[in-house]
């Protein structure tokens with residue numbers, strides 16, 4: 028039984044966020060300006076690039092952000108937060124600024140995908156949901172782009188709803204897969220909600236229901252004929268692919284010649300290299316040279332690459348479980364870190380988090396992220412993180428150097444510095460117009476064109492440079508030094 032109406036996402040957060048905000052509120056610092064950056068440290072799947080997805084849902088979430096009466100009642104009844112604090116929460120809306128990369132932008136480790144500049148309380152309360160959204164959607168968009176790189180121009184269909192980590196993951200994962208380059212989904216709700224093309228065949232159960240490939244396919248053909256697109260794409264592996272399934276499909280297609288579109292057959296088990304080659308021959312000999320072969324069953328980029336190497340005659344790929352669950356690596360690991368906060372005098376002061384693990388040391392200050400594009404070949408030289416006060420768009424040459432191994436460096440001239448952050452909310456107002464889903468997918472394709480092949484290969488790609496400007500790097504070193512000193516003084 029539902030005890031409180033589930034009517035908002037404001038409590039879709041960790042309890043510690045409310046605890047921190049309560050502390051700040053008591054201390055009257057909840058309205059201090061703060062800047063948080065959202066980024067991941069390491070690309071997933073050993074891939075050379077990531078594909079950002081999640082902004083659309085973030086916008087939905089931030090726009091609607093407020094505590095409802097049932098949220099407040101729950102906090103009051105179950106945890107006894109004081110009335111005045113609850114009254115403060117009741118009035119709370121997001122009034123800050125969010126800058127973000129566009130969905131479909133290629134993204135790399137240690138660069139801010141998104142920045143939140145707002146009151147400390149607001150920034151803190153939205154952290155968990157923002158990470159929840161970006162971590163999943165970016166992971167799936169990246170996996171999809173990785174699989175699609177192996178597939179090439181052949182269509183890739185998303186089949187994962189039944190295996191996804193519940194309904195939200197199926198829907199938003201499907202959208203992320205489309206952003207990453209998939210052509211269609213089997214999920215009708217995703218088609219309806221996002222305008223993604225939907226495609227579908229049929230299951231083994233239909234053949235089992237009629238107890239015969241031929242009878243099931245004939246009945247199926249009868250209903251296909253009545254449909255607008257007349258697509259006939261039967262599953263051929265229920266009993267015996269080459270002896271029963273494919274011959275039945277050919278027989279029915281001949282009986283209905285001119286009345287339906289025999290667009291393909293689907294293979295879902297067995298040796299798919301062998302079966303696809305044999306089935307192709309049978310279809311061609313029957314005159315169905317344009318009929319495609321769809322393959323599904325536990326596919327991922329590794330199996331697909333292997334099937335292609337074996338000369339499999341597969342034209343369309345149906346991919347479910349391993350895509351939608353990011354089977355190989357189920358979490359991205361993006362974090363949300365405070366990089367600047369208002370000081371006692373009302374000025375913004377940079378902050379840093381030091382860690383025993385050098386990879387976890389944050390880069391302080393409000394920053395901008397630029398993609399440096401070589402004007403001669405329109406390829407990316409790398410990403411360049413600068414302090415907010417810098418403007419590489421106006422510089423003639425920049426020195427890009429590895430932030431850890433600083434001796435690895437290059438001087439870049441004749442470049443375009445493209446700011447990757449766009450204002451999404453300004454002072455609480457949505458100022459960004461969301462592009463359509465097809466436009467986002469096309470942007471990914473265009474962005475990929477700007478990346479050298481060595482960053483795009485699926486096995487052991489080169490590390491794409493994500494560098495700090497000299498000023499940004501110096502600032503980081505200064506902040507590290509300051510913290511070290513204050514730790515020494517505390518001893």
Ligand SMILES: Nc1ncnc2c1ncn2[C@@H]1O[C@H](COP(=O)(O)OP(=O)(O)OP(=O)(O)O)[C@@H](O)[C@H]1O
Nearest residue numbers: 295296297298299300301324325326330333334337
């Ligand atoms: N020629 C091939 N080379 C490499 N892997 C293949 C080849 N053919 C099929 N596979 C893969 O091998 C795995 C096992 O296939 P198999 O048909 O045995 O699946 P299954 O899960 O036992 O079948 P079902 O889903 O009907 O229970 C699947 O992941 C499939 O994608």
Ligand SMILES: O=P(O)(O)OC[C@H]1O[C@H](OP(=O)(O)OP(=O)(O)O)[C@H](O)[C@@H]1O
Nearest residue numbers: 186295323324325326345346347348349
């Ligand atoms: O394997 P995936 O990449 O997730 O693709 C989706 C799978 O879902 C369907 O079958 P289901 O797995 O439900 O049943 P099966 O085990 O009989 O194939 C379909 O036939 C695919 O095999």
Ligand SMILES: O=C(O)c1cccnc1
Nearest residue numbers: 186213226227228229323
């Ligand atoms: O349409 C299909 O063939 C399909 C859809 C979902 C899962 N497996 C297959």
